[in-house]
Amino acid sequence: MAKFFKTEHITLAKQVLSMGQRCPGFMVRQGRAQVRWTGWLRPSALSGEYKVEIALRQGGFPKVRVLEPALQSRPDGQRIPHVYPGKELCLHLPGEWQPRMFVSETTVPWTLLWLLFYEYWQATGEWHGEGEHPPSKSRPQGRQAA
Numbered sequence: 001m002a003k004f005f006k007t008e009h010i011t012l013a014k015q016v017l018s019m020g021q022r023c024p025g026f027m028v029r030q031g032r033a034q035v036r037w038t039g040w041l042r043p044s045a046l047s048g049e050y051k052v053e054i055a056l057r058q059g060g061f062p063k064v065r066v067l068e069p070a071l072q073s074r075p076d077g078q079r080i081p082h083v084y085p086g087k088e089l090c091l092h093l094p095g096e097w098q099p100r101m102f103v104s105e106t107t108v109p110w111t112l113l114w115l116l117f118y119e120y121w122q123a124t125g126e127w128h129g130e131g132e133h134p135p136s137k138s139r140p141q142g143r144q145a146a
Contacts, residue, residue: 009099012058022104026054033058038067041108043115050115054107061097062107064089071118074125081127082114089114093131 010018012035016028019037026039034057040049051068071080071087082090091110117129 009059010102012056015056015103018102018104019108023108037103041112041115043112043119047115047119052111054103054111056103059099061099062091062103064091064107064111066115072122074122076125078121078125080118081121082117082129082131090131 012030012033016030016035019026019028023037023039026037029036029038034055036056037054038051040051042049048069050066053065053067055063065086065088071083073079080087084090089111091107091114097106114129117127121127
């Protein structure tokens, strides 16, 4: 009976297929235990485009970085909120990402929202996304906080 309620992890092959269908402009590099997608996102009609990289290890959670244009602190010196060292985006609270989720249905929309919040923060100095800032030293092991 326990098997009936068990949730299976989505394989990397299924993740690649889903991203190919929903985000056909993304380039994919797949290894045995990891996949990386690189592509351009535009969070709104008024936004510029951002080249992002999404990396996923089997059974892990996606790690997202903006490759171009480089993320910038504000002119008043405010550091970019909701990022880890290496400017890896903080997209969700611990436990929100589950290996049964599709990157194309969660991480890509979360990244688009993060980019909107980033643009608004650049213009106003206020971060309007929910969540908590990650610790300043490093990311939590195995989880990602917002």
